Amino acid sequence: MRIVIMLFDRFTGLDVVGPYEVLSRLPGAETVLVAERPGPVRTDTGALGLVADASLAEVGAADAVVVPGGPGQAALMGPGPVHEWLREVDSGSSWTVSVCTGSLVLAAAGLLRGRRATTHWAAMGQLAEHGVVPVRERVVEDGKYVSAAGVSAGIDMALGLAGRIEGDLFAQTVQLGIEYDPRPPYSAGSPDSAPPEVVAALLEGSRFGE
């Protein structure tokens, strides 16, 4: 199966590499990173470049298309070639998935109208503006559309998707291969568990602030 991951300027690195690490290990997977123009695409911090190996125009079909988030998402909310490309690949995809604010781009392209989806916790309010039913869960599936919450949630989403595609045994083998037995040193990964001053600090300084 062909897995196409879309890059754009100022995406968040882990949004891409979490799902990549899992989905690229599916048997027979051909994983291709694409962007409007081929070549290096820089993340939100500017410190990391990932290579887009093809342009959007070169890859017009995908079994699974993955849209990451990141501050660059804000530049992709209007009509244009990215929306056109997303509608085209979505028309033939088996799975159209997002991580973090990637769901906002899918929503702006008109692909999630009336559907349930999630996004980064701090961007949740924006989903409804695009006719999406916001759901505060780590991974939300509605038909072939699967959305993950913020950044690291793409790993959980991809493992679940790998299980749907190739079975639980395979997905568990990937989980063990990447030793995904998380032990966060803090309990601050959700606004419900993080100390209030952490939530406040993040919202004040954040790219995610609404």
Add this chain to the structure above:
Amino acid sequence: MRIVIMLFDRFTGLDVVGPYEVLSRLPGAETVLVAERPGPVRTDTGALGLVADASLAEVGAADAVVVPGGPGQAALMGPGPVHEWLREVDSGSSWTVSVCTGSLVLAAAGLLRGRRATTHWAAMGQLAEHGVVPVRERVVEDGKYVSAAGVSAGIDMALGLAGRIEGDLFAQTVQLGIEYDPRPPYSAGSPDSAPPEVVAALLEGSRFGE
């Protein structure tokens, strides 16, 4: 502070991008990806290229140096420019850290002799061959040397390190920013929790098999 992440052919993508996503957000961080030669470096699957923005020779000092793992580690176990470079940057670093089988490279370069360290669960036996005390924990700290277990453990390691460098409040803010509230869909992330057939499947087909 300058954070230098070393790439090599056939590294594992998440080994790099997990720590990158956390450490590059440290206040004043200058994060640089390096490799023997600058330019794109491909991961173990071949499907992903990360850009090395400088050569090893161009970046001879680091406050923190991060060495990922991956099947390409096997080609870095003998003497050569990578070991020389690692010894040089380590001589001035505040932190020398590894993810997955990256600790084997540090060990082979002579930097972990007599120290406690961890690696990917399936490679654990190799640490002792290099005079390292193997420890089956997710993150192991011994002085300025911090090692993480397989692949995804680099996220946990980096959050802990961020807390050590910048304080708990900052590290928690990063954790909330990347919404790291993991919910793996399976309990298969450790050989102790994974079904035996999953452990067997991974060891049979695995790059990690000893």
